[in-house]
Amino acid sequence: MTTIMPKRRKDKVDELAKAAGTSLTAQAFKRMRRSPVAITGAVIVALFLLMAIFAPLLTPKDPYFRYPELFTIKTPNFIPGSMPGFLFGSDEFGRDFFSRVLVASQQTLLVGVLATLIGLSIGMVIGGLAGAFGGWVDTVLMRLVDVMLSVPSLLLAISIAALAAQPSQWTVIIAVSIVTVPIFARLLRGAMLAQRSSDHVLAATAVGIRRRTIVLRHMLPNSMGPVLVQATLTLATAILEAAALSFLGLGDPDTDRAEWGLMLANAQRYLEVRPELAFYPAIAIIIVALGFTLLGESMREALDPKNRR
């Protein structure tokens, strides 16, 4: 779905870079408003954002409290299912599962956004330098980026997270963000190179505008369209990869924290007794990742010069 296969990833990134200079115009926006795919994506993303932001207000119960009434039945391996007041029933510690699924969205949003922002920033610095200077700077930086791109991203993230001495959500964030660096770098670099040989950069050069101004004012802003599209798509990948790392036990080991990936991992032990424990977080991850992907893909399509009219 969103995890672009390593081999084809390079092509996809390059393809997106070609859309450089085609900024998010009103025209592109109009096209998106007519597209059901874009609307679906936007609605999912909006609902997710609302859910994450207002989670503390929306939770019917305290997600961290171990409710005695959920523990009253002392049968081993019995976890109460849905009951009045506890929509999704209990988790293995007698906590309200519905509230926990809700608050976990905050964790997902935080990890997704931070990982994407960090990856975006580092990637943009590398890609921006390569695109602005060209020549050997470009060659060296892009060799580096190609090496990073050639390693499957989840594998790279797992290695980075596994190397961390003390697993925490920060190791997850950093592992996931490093994986996105080469994508952003290559993308921005491609877009900047396209801008470099554009007519309006030539025209600005022809009136003596300083090189620094050319890069910052005439090349960079025009190169941002594809980068923003990719950032939206990356949010989906980041969410999936962060969940995967938690699932594999490479995230924060604190069992109090509500996190979809971790919930999924814990649910494995009770799969026969209470499959819903795996079902709800899994559905949540899939829907949110799908939302960002649909939105990002329709943005990409709307920005594609081939679809302009």
Next chain:
Amino acid sequence: MALLEVRDLSVVFQRKGEKPFTAVDGVSFDVDPGQTVGLVGESGCGKSVTSLAIMGLLPRRGNRVGGTATFEGTNLLSLSDNQMRERRGRDLGMVFQDPLSSLNPVISIGLQVTEVLQRHRGMKGDAAKRKAAELLDKVGIPDPTRRLSEYPHQLSGGMRQRALIAIALACAPRLLIADEPTTALDVTIQAQILSLLKELVTDTGTALVMITHDLGVVAGLCDEVNVLYGGKIVERAERHALFNHARHPYTHGLLGSIPRLDAPKGEKLVPIKGSVSDNIPWDNGCAFAPRCPNAIDDCRQTMPVLETDGPGQLRCHNPVELADAVREGAR
């Protein structure tokens, strides 16, 4: 001394694994202060490359530039990139063919004018904005203050080219190079832009190098015309001389292939046979020989040199006889 003296300018493109390609081959011409000089020829004859070489705008790699382009005593071709950046926009301006793609789509017209004023004049804030509005007004853009905050896509093609002219002339350069400034515009707009250019250079005493493939443009604008073919100047003449008795068969072809308003009804246009891509290199004789109605044996063996011919210059072994030329000119 002329304002700009181009001497023996040559540009050779060389890509790895490809044969070197000479796009401009020993071009020399002068531009006096306030004078308008035309560079005319079919597409691909080296007009744009000539102007980019003078402006120092050719790509940094993949080409070799020879000769000199002396502007007010300084050889521009020997200046460093930063020295050239100081001069561009201040001493030398350039207007390009496609006004839409020559403007930055994501920043306002106002900023695109004021950034030049800030760069060379140190003007900022309201002073720069006022000056920018004044410049837009001068190039005939109505409601200039409002236009400052608009974006290129909100302007029509003609208005965009006017804005670009305003940007190029913002710091009153003494030389303006216009590379087919009307080619991308509607016919009705073309005439307006040309008369605007004429008016501006006359008012300000700016010298103008007018690049075009269209002799009709030259007719109303240029004092002197250089006709280019295959990277070389083949004929140089004062405007009236060119129109009344052009002597080079290629110039004749160009004249024959533009519609004349005074031509008798039913007379057919005579397009020049072939195209520039049929070029044989000049070192095997005359590059125009395969297309030339006047070609003689000599043309395929020795390269014609540019020689003084009356008040102009001519590169041809067998030029159109003056008597014919006059007759044709008076037709």
